[in-house]
Amino acid sequence: SALAQGKKWGFFPGVSGSWLVSNENFLKDNNSISELKLRGGWGKTGNVSGIPAYAYYNLQELNKVGGVWTNYQTGSDVAWETTTDTNFGVDLGFINNRIKLTADFYNRKTDDLIMTIPIGLGIPDVLRNVGSMENKGMEFTLNTVNFKNTDFSWNTNFNISFNKSKVLELKYVPVLDK
Numbered sequence: 001s002a003l004a005q006g007k008k009w010g011f012f013p014g015v016s017g018s019w020l021v022s023n024e025n026f027l028k029d030n031n032s033i034s035e036l037k038l039r040g041g042w043g044k045t046g047n048v049s050g051i052p053a054y055a056y057y058n059l060q061e062l063n064k065v066g067g068v069w070t071n072y073q074t075g076s077d078v079a080w081e082t083t084t085d086t087n088f089g090v091d092l093g094f095i096n097n098r099i100k101l102t103a104d105f106y107n108r109k110t111d112d113l114i115m116t117i118p119i120g121l122g123i124p125d126v127l128r129n130v131g132s133m134e135n136k137g138m139e140f141t142l143n144t145v146n147f148k149n150t151d152f153s154w155n156t157n158f159n160i161s162f163n164k165s166k167v168l169e170l171k172y173v174p175v176l177d178k
Contacts, residue, residue, distance in 0.1 A: 002051040010080040014043025035093030046080040131170040137163035
């Protein structure tokens with residue numbers, strides 16, 4: 001009910017896998033490395049959460065803040081917002097996983113961003129796919145078990161992330177429905 005005919009469905013494939021290297025014969029009896037796992041994945045997800053229910057039918061809804069009626073004009077050109085995600089990671093554990101390091105690297109690109117464009121002058125707001133953006137980053141986590149017995153345990157966790165977002169395309173072209 002949110003998207004027009006011909007744009008109601010999307011295809012969002014994905015694939016992921018991991019290799020638990022520490023289970024291999026050449027590393028199985030290693031006393032220092034208790035876990036070594038390599039991970040990777042690629043996939044697409046679709047989003048229409050920015051579009052109100054039944055928006056394609058140009059219904060009105062009462063704006064709860066201002067008490068005025070808002071008419072969302074969508075028309076036939078609003079499509080799924082699509083995010084393509086590629087990620088790689090490694091899990092590394094030492095001394096029976098008392099020290100564990102996790103590193104993740106990702107590149108996420110979102111196309112056909114959905115945005116409500118206010119027109120003004122009494123003209124209803126317009127929903128459109130307005131551009132694309134990219135998010136890249138890496139995240140590192142260090143977990144340690146410093147002390148552990150039946151009465152008391154002490155764990156330390158540290159996390160740091162480096163993220164970069166970039167708008168790749170932004171088109172502000174309000175097209176009124178016919």
